[in-house]
Amino acid sequence: MTLLRFVSALLAAGCLAACAAGSGESAAPSSVASSAPSSAASVEKTPEDIARQRVPQEQRAKAASLLVVGVDNYDDALWKLQQGVGGIFITSWANPELLSTEGRNIVALRREIGRPFSVSIDFEGGRVQRHAGIIGPRLSPREMAATMSPEQVENYARELGNSLRWYGVTVDFAPVLDVDAHGLEVVGDRAFSRDPVVAGDYGAAFARGLRAANITPVFKHFPGHGQASGDTHHELAVTPPVGSVVEHDLPPYATALPEVDGSVMVGHMVVPGLGDGHTPSSLDPAVYELLRSGDYPGGRPFDGVVYTDDLTGMRAITDRYTLPQAVVAAVRAGADQPLFSSGGALVAAIDAVDAAVTAGEIPAARLDAAAYRVQLQLLQTGS
Numbered sequence: 001m002t003l004l005r006f007v008s009a010l011l012a013a014g015c016l017a018a019c020a021a022g023s024g025e026s027a028a029p030s031s032v033a034s035s036a037p038s039s040a041a042s043v044e045k046t047p048e049d050i051a052r053q054r055v056p057q058e059q060r061a062k063a064a065s066l067l068v069v070g071v072d073n074y075d076d077a078l079w080k081l082q083q084g085v086g087g088i089f090i091t092s093w094a095n096p097e098l099l100s101t102e103g104r105n106i107v108a109l110r111r112e113i114g115r116p117f118s119v120s121i122d123f124e125g126g127r128v129q130r131h132a133g134i135i136g137p138r139l140s141p142r143e144m145a146a147t148m149s150p151e152q153v154e155n156y157a158r159e160l161g162n163s164l165r166w167y168g169v170t171v172d173f174a175p176v177l178d179v180d181a182h183g184l185e186v187v188g189d190r191a192f193s194r195d196p197v198v199a200g201d202y203g204a205a206f207a208r209g210l211r212a213a214n215i216t217p218v219f220k221h222f223p224g225h226g227q228a229s230g231d232t233h234h235e236l237a238v239t240p241p242v243g244s245v246v247e248h249d250l251p252p253y254a255t256a257l258p259e260v261d262g263s264v265m266v267g268h269m270v271v272p273g274l275g276d277g278h279t280p281s282s283l284d285p286a287v288y289e290l291l292r293s294g295d296y297p298g299g300r301p302f303d304g305v306v307y308t309d310d311l312t313g314m315r316a317i318t319d320r321y322t323l324p325q326a327v328v329a330a331v332r333a334g335a336d337q338p339l340f341s342s343g344g345a346l347v348a349a350i351d352a353v354d355a356a357v358t359a360g361e362i363p364a365a366r367l368d369a370a371a372y373r374v375q376l377q378l379l380q381t382g383s
Contacts, residue, residue: 067085069339073094144206176220177222186231208259216305224249225237
């Protein structure tokens with residue numbers, strides 16, 4: 001069943017069954033079994049059928065299920081999950097006990113919550129590797145590409161994925177597919193290369209390794225930060241005109257997306273000639289349409305989960321929008337999972353999405369499609 005047919009059926013039925021309860025299974029290394037059915041009765045159900053059953057029944061619950069929020073510690077994570085969020089993000093300041101192998105950790109959270117949810121982290125290697133003291137440090141992407149073949153990088157990433165999975169992580173916000181154009185500090189050695197072809201080959205290899213360990217890779221930062229005017233953590237950055245972005249920044253996506261079953265993170269850059277020319281990409285419908293359609297050289301339509309970059313930790317967003325405003329704009333534009341590292345306005349953000357759907361500002365079909373993708377990804381990763 002295609003996503004379009006699923007959404008049509010969902011709308012015709014009014015809605016479907018409540019989320020299936022999670023198994024509360026413990027975190028496991030990459031040897032975790034796939035979601036393949038094990039009985040004759042279950043063979044008749046496709047992943048789409050099962051995911052459809054997991055889509056929350058109530059509109060507000062659907063809205064909550066889209067959100068991925070940063071957590072500080074066990075109690076903070078527990079409260080946010082009790083509000084219905086679809087995933088938690090292990091921030092750099094999170095209490096390391098969440099990644100311990102016993103006690104108040106992710107396994108205990110899964111047991112207490114009793115439903116599927118994702119656990120994500122920023123672990124690229126080099127400058128961006130959260131809780132490396134627990135998970136183990138890795139080389140930067142630039143160092144990987146300079147010292148390893150793509151096959152070696154794939155094995156290196158598989159080992160990383162094994163470690164992430166062991167500690168309960170299911171989603172890694174990596175690899176970076178940005179192409180280092182002119183030494184922008186925020187990109188730099190986080191990029192595999194200044195060559196778009198090399199960046200795509202090594203990014204795909206890293207993603208294959210994560211996927212082999214049953215970790216969902218997240219390619220970032222679409223449509224490309226390498227040529228931007230500045231760092232979106234500190235300011236609203238602008239790329240060159242869209243033609244230059246298509247030529248220089250999108251080739252790695254044309255290589256990696258068809259090859260690896262992963263997700264995509266949309267950055268906060270403004271792309272002249274794409275959309276209205278002043279809205280950050282993460283809130284711009286034209287950017288999501290470009291990604292979904294694959295309408296760029298070598299591109300293919302993309303129907304996986306799409307995240308935003310952090311909506312609370314970056315001034316490209318926070319200087320212009322409140323968190324509820326940003327979350328509503330992101331979902332309306334096409335994001336499936338708005339991401340924010342600090343969740344002080346979590347309830348307000350859920351309420352805002354709920355209200356926007358009721359008012360018709362966000363079409364109900366848009367909410368249904370996002371909730372479906374989120375639930376399907378949870379099913380596929382055994383979260």
